[in-house]
Amino acid sequence: xxMKDLVDDLAARRSRARAMGGEDAVAKQRAAGKLTARERVDxxxxxxxxxxxxxxxxxxxxxxxxxxRETPADGMITGVGRIDGRLASVIAYDFTVMAGSxxxxxxxxxxxxxxxxxxxxxxMIWLIDSAGARIQEAIGSRNFAATGLLFRxxxxxxxxxxxxxxxxxxxAAGTAYIPALSDFVPMVRGTSNMALGGPPLVKAVVGEDITxxxxxxxxxxxxxxxxxxxxxxxxxxxxxxxxEYLSYFPSANTDAPPVSACSDPVDxxxxxxxxxxxxSARRAYDVKKVIxxxxxxxxxFEIKPGWAxxxxxxxxxxxxxxxxxxxxxxxxLGGALDNDAADKAARFxxxxxxxxxPLVFLQDVPGFMVGSKVERAGIIRHGAKMLYAVSxxxxxKLTVVLRKAYGAGYYVMCGRAYEPDVIVAWPTxxxxxxxxxGGTNIVFRREIxxxxxxAAERARRVExxxxxxxxxxxxxxxxxxxxxxxxxxxxxxxxxxEMAKRKRIDRPWRKHGVVxx
Amino acid sequence: MAEEIKAHITGVVFQITxxxxxxxAAGDPVIVLESMKMEIPVEAPRAGTVxxxxxxxxxxxxxxxxxxxxx
Numbered sequence: 320x321x322m323k324d325l326v327d328d329l330a331a332r333r334s335r336a337r338a339m340g341g342e343d344a345v346a347k348q349r350a351a352g353k354l355t356a357r358e359r360v361d362x363x364x365x366x367x368x369x370x371x372x373x374x375x376x377x378x379x380x381x382x383x384x385x386x387x388r389e390t391p392a393d394g395m396i397t398g399v400g401r402i403d404g405r406l407a408s409v410i411a412y413d414f415t416v417m418a419g420s421x422x423x424x425x426x427x428x429x430x431x432x433x434x435x436x437x438x439x440x441x442x443m444i445w446l447i448d449s450a451g452a453r454i455q456e457a458i459g460s461r462n463f464a465a466t467g468l469l470f471r472x473x474x475x476x477x478x479x480x481x482x483x484x485x486x487x488x489x490x491a492a493g494t495a496y497i498p499a500l501s502d503f504v505p506m507v508r509g510t511s512n513m514a515l516g517g518p519p520l521v522k523a524v525v526g527e528d529i530t531x532x533x534x535x536x537x538x539x540x541x542x543x544x545x546x547x548x549x550x551x552x553x554x555x556x557x558x559x560x561x562x563e564y565l566s567y568f569p570s571a572n573t574d575a576p577p578v579s580a581c582s583d584p585v586d587x588x589x590x591x592x593x594x595x596x597x598x599s600a601r602r603a604y605d606v607k608k609v610i611x612x613x614x615x616x617x618x619x620f621e622i623k624p625g626w627a628x629x630x631x632x633x634x635x636x637x638x639x640x641x642x643x644x645x646x647x648x649x650x651x652l653g654g655a656l657d658n659d660a661a662d663k664a665a666r667f668x669x670x671x672x673x674x675x676x677p678l679v680f681l682q683d684v685p686g687f688m689v690g691s692k693v694e695r696a697g698i699i700r701h702g703a704k705m706l707y708a709v710s711x712x713x714x715x716k717l718t719v720v721l722r723k724a725y726g727a728g729y730y731v732m733c734g735r736a737y738e739p740d741v742i743v744a745w746p747t748x749x750x751x752x753x754x755x756x757g758g759t760n761i762v763f764r765r766e767i768x769x770x771x772x773x774a775a776e777r778a779r780r781v782e783x784x785x786x787x788x789x790x791x792x793x794x795x796x797x798x799x800x801x802x803x804x805x806x807x808x809x810x811x812x813x814x815x816x817e818m819a820k821r822k823r824i825d826r827p828w829r830k831h832g833v834v835x836x
Numbered sequence: 837m838a839e840e841i842k843a844h845i846t847g848v849v850f851q852i853t854x855x856x857x858x859x860x861a862a863g864d865p866v867i868v869l870e871s872m873k874m875e876i877p878v879e880a881p882r883a884g885t886v887x888x889x890x891x892x893x894x895x896x897x898x899x900x901x902x903x904x905x906x907x
Contacts, residue, residue, distance in 0.1 A: 601875045652845055653874025685872045690846055692899060754873045 336374045336391040340415030348415050353488060353510055354554040356396045356413035359446050362558045363409060364400030371398040372431060379423040381462075382455035390416050394453075395425040397432040399441070402562050405570055405577075408436035411446040414488050419449035421494070422456045426466070433472055440571035442481040444561060445497050448488025451517075467493075473500040478673035481568045485557050486511035486540075486547065489531065492520075502670055503622070504547040505560045506537035513540065513547075542625040545659060550625060563620055567634040567641040568674050576676050581639035583615045585813040592805035596722055596747050600754075603649040606631055609681060609721065610644055613637075613809045619644065622667055627659035632667035634676070638813045643671035646681035647732065649722075656728055657688045658701040664731070665704035668712055677715035677816055680739070684728030685754060703835035705731040711832070715819030717812055720744040720790065720799070725754050735798050740822060741815035743801045744790035745808075750799075751788040755781045838887055840902040843878055847871030849895045849903070858886045866904045867891065878903055 394416035412419035436443035484498035514535035540547035589612035614635035647654035770776035847869035865877030884906035
């Protein structure tokens with residue numbers, strides 16, 4: 320054939336692949352409220368920047384029932400494109416082709432996309448909408464015994480390049496481990512779900528009748544299990560969330576996070592912070608108001624906002640520089656730390672430290688929860704994760720004690736011993752092994768019982784106790800750097816960040832620590 | 837449809853802020869517990885009318901105990 324004919328043939332092949340699973344399958348995808356894999360890739364990347372690899376791929380020709388049929392792009396779109404000008408690699412499952420099932424050719428395409436991401440040091444993004452392994456091509460140990468490479472690689476890439484796995488449809492069985500090993504997992508409400516065993520398997524093995532949504536929908540994973548990071552309304556919101564999330568991170572762990580232009584004055588005084596902490600130490604307030612008052616333009620990107628709400632973990636910027644904020648939330652469980660809160664914070668601290676994102680700690684913590692329920696659930700080992708993560712982190716760390724800094728809560732929220740580059744307190748701060756009421760009851764139990772008026776004696780002792788824990792005691796001993804007007808918090812943090820910019824801490828050599836899990 | 841409101845933390849009932857017949861919005865405190873030396877509200881999960889308060893001030897409740905019912 321002449322080149323002209325060959326080129327026409329090429330164009331026809333491309334056009335067939337771009338039609339995905341055909342008109343009916345695409346119509347079904349849209350009717351389900353989902354965009355197609357190709358539309359998703361276009362929206363994920365800056366316009367016109369996507370370069371596709373593997374468009375001519377089709378199934379491996381080993382399943383008899385696939386003979387004579389094509390599987391366009393083998394049900395997976397792969398390639399690279401730019402997000403805010405920076406390259407990222409994508410693997411988008413195409414549900415219109417055999418329900419996005421992972422065939423052997425698709426697996427090779429995925430391997431290639433991951434290799435590009437790792438060796439060229441750019442983020443890896445999965446857009447998951449898949450029935451799982453393509454059983455026709457995976458059945459028999461000759462096929463299965465060689466697989467699983469993906470999860471090992473994902474583990475090795477962890478902390479080297481950012482990894483995002485967006486749930487935009489089903490992701491059952493092995494596919495569910497892709498998000499489990501990723502850094503950030505948004506889930507689309509209503510259309511996405513993930514479970515190690517889907518409903519039919521659950522029914523067959525444990526006899527439970529349950530829908531995919533009840534088993535592993537976005538509510539389950541964003542509010543109960545903590546396996547996902549953000550519930551989003553639809554595909555567009557999901558793709559926008561991925562772009563925003565990545566804007567806080569460098570392309571790889573060897574780079575600094577990108578700096579944005581900042582028009583919010585660095586010395587802006589936040590007047591609302593003067594009245595935010597209630598006069599009574601027993602009353603709650605919303606710490607998110609403090610975060611918004613302090614960071615650039617009041618803008619923060621919360622990670623796991625619906626889970627372990629007694630601690631807030633959010634990405635934000637200070638003078639254009641990305642930071643990770645860890646803040647106790649007095650409004651939920653009084654801000655006390657429990658197993659889930661410790662897990663949430665520990666993971667967030669590791670995430671920020673891995674990618675050179677400085678940490679800001681806002682302390683108002685009455686301590687770790689106590690009682691038989693949390694002890695049986697292993698709060699000691701969960702709390703240890705947070706101690707471990709904050710100890711290991713070598714990024715700049717800035718601590719502000721807003722109010723309570725009680726017990727081990729003070730430690731895990733980057734107290735003095737945990738290498739904060741700046742540690743300051745608001746005048747309302749109380750840094751203490753325990754709260755005045757609890758402390759008085761233990762230390763002065765006998766004196767209170769013996770007093771003519773025990774209630775008055777207790778109140779007097781509590782007041783005496785309070786005098787020992789006000790911030791000027793710690794500041795007077797030079798154990799904190801300053802007591803600050805709450806309105807100055809933004810300026811203090813911006814200057815602290817500038818001061819700590821070239822921070823370098825070398826740890827003794829080890830293969831790796833024995834991480835509490 | 838009646839819905840039970842359960843304590844999400846073990847504590848002592850500090851204050852009962854609603855009574856049967858009161859209309860509440862989602863997120864309104866129905867009672868306030870004291871735990872970890874903090875006043876922690878137990879909130880209505882959705883809008884409705886308080887049908888029943890099942891606890892008294894000063895009473896200890898365990899996490900998961902029903903403290904009130906809304907309609």
